Amino acid sequence: MPERIPVVERILSANDKLAEENKSQLDAAQVFAVNLMASPGAGKTSLIEQTLPRLAEKLRVAVVDGDIATSIDADRASAAGATTAVQINTGGECHLDAVMLHQALGQIDLSTVDMLLVENVGNLVCPASFVLGTHKSVLVASVPEGDDKPYKYPGMYRGVDALVINKVDLLPYIDFKMDYFRKGVEALNPGLVTFPLSCRTGEGLEAWIDWLLENANPKS
Numbered sequence: 001m002p003e004r005i006p007v008v009e010r011i012l013s014a015n016d017k018l019a020e021e022n023k024s025q026l027d028a029a030q031v032f033a034v035n036l037m038a039s040p041g042a043g044k045t046s047l048i049e050q051t052l053p054r055l056a057e058k059l060r061v062a063v064v065d066g067d068i069a070t071s072i073d074a075d076r077a078s079a080a081g082a083t084t085a086v087q088i089n090t091g092g093e094c095h096l097d098a099v100m101l102h103q104a105l106g107q108i109d110l111s112t113v114d115m116l117l118v119e120n121v122g123n124l125v126c127p128a129s130f131v132l133g134t135h136k137s138v139l140v141a142s143v144p145e146g147d148d149k150p151y152k153y154p155g156m157y158r159g160v161d162a163l164v165i166n167k168v169d170l171l172p173y174i175d176f177k178m179d180y181f182r183k184g185v186e187a188l189n190p191g192l193v194t195f196p197l198s199c200r201t202g203e204g205l206e207a208w209i210d211w212l213l214e215n216a217n218p219k220s
């Protein structure tokens with residue numbers, strides 16, 4: 001159906017334009033923004049919960065949480081110390097887009113924030129197609145998902161700036177071949193910075209926090 005292609009292109013280019021506006025707005029306010037993507041249950045919210053207290057003395061962090069239906073994750077981010085936590089219910093959409101982030105930014109006083117963590121909808125396909133205007137895209141993979149995911153979802157692994165490998169505490173119990181996983185990642189995204197860690201034990205979180213701090217630009 002050739003006539004479908006231009007329509008998709010127009011939607012994506014409209015999204016790209018608004019994403020640029022979002023980025024300008026974030027830059028003007030000196031807010032470093034990260035788009036966290038992952039499959040459902042990989043540990044995006046857990047990572048946010050572990051990250052916020054570790055940054056509390058250095059950065060003020062707002063969270064935007066994309067979810068199909070609930071406000072569970074924004075409530076968790078609030079409880080973990082987010083300066084502001086905004087929930088976006090996508091009403092069935094499997095990803096966030098630049099329009100949704102634009103609306104969320106309107107609910108945040110960016111002058112009081114140094115960093116924005118955006119939790120995308122749990123999905124390894126759709127979020128990869130929609131830029132939001134964040135400065136970095138991070139994929140949160142997790143050990144129980146299996147070591148074949150880079151091979152099966154190349155688009156997601158190809159487009160990110162960093163990779164968290166969560167739930168490494170489960171490595172002794174799951175047949176996850178780290179070498180095979182890393183080989184798949186390297187083929188798609190050579191030299192990609194990776195953070196093997198556990199949100200349960202805290203192992204490996206320091207390197208992730210250091211990476212955020214290196215990239216952020218606190219206002220005061």
Ligand SMILES: Nc1nc2c(ncn2[C@@H]2O[C@H](COP(=O)(O)OP(=O)(O)OP(=O)(O)O)[C@@H](O)[C@H]2O)c(=O)[nH]1
Nearest residue numbers: 039040041042043044045046122166167198199200
């Ligand atoms: N063993 C172990 N469990 C973890 C770890 N991180 C998260 N979990 C568990 O994994 C489950 C899902 O974690 P969430 O943080 O809610 O995952 P999510 O990616 O935000 O999920 P959605 O928002 O529903 O897509 C929860 O039961 C967490 O307790 C970890 O490092 N180790």
Ligand SMILES: [Mg+2]
Nearest residue numbers: 044045073119
């Ligand atoms: Mg979540």
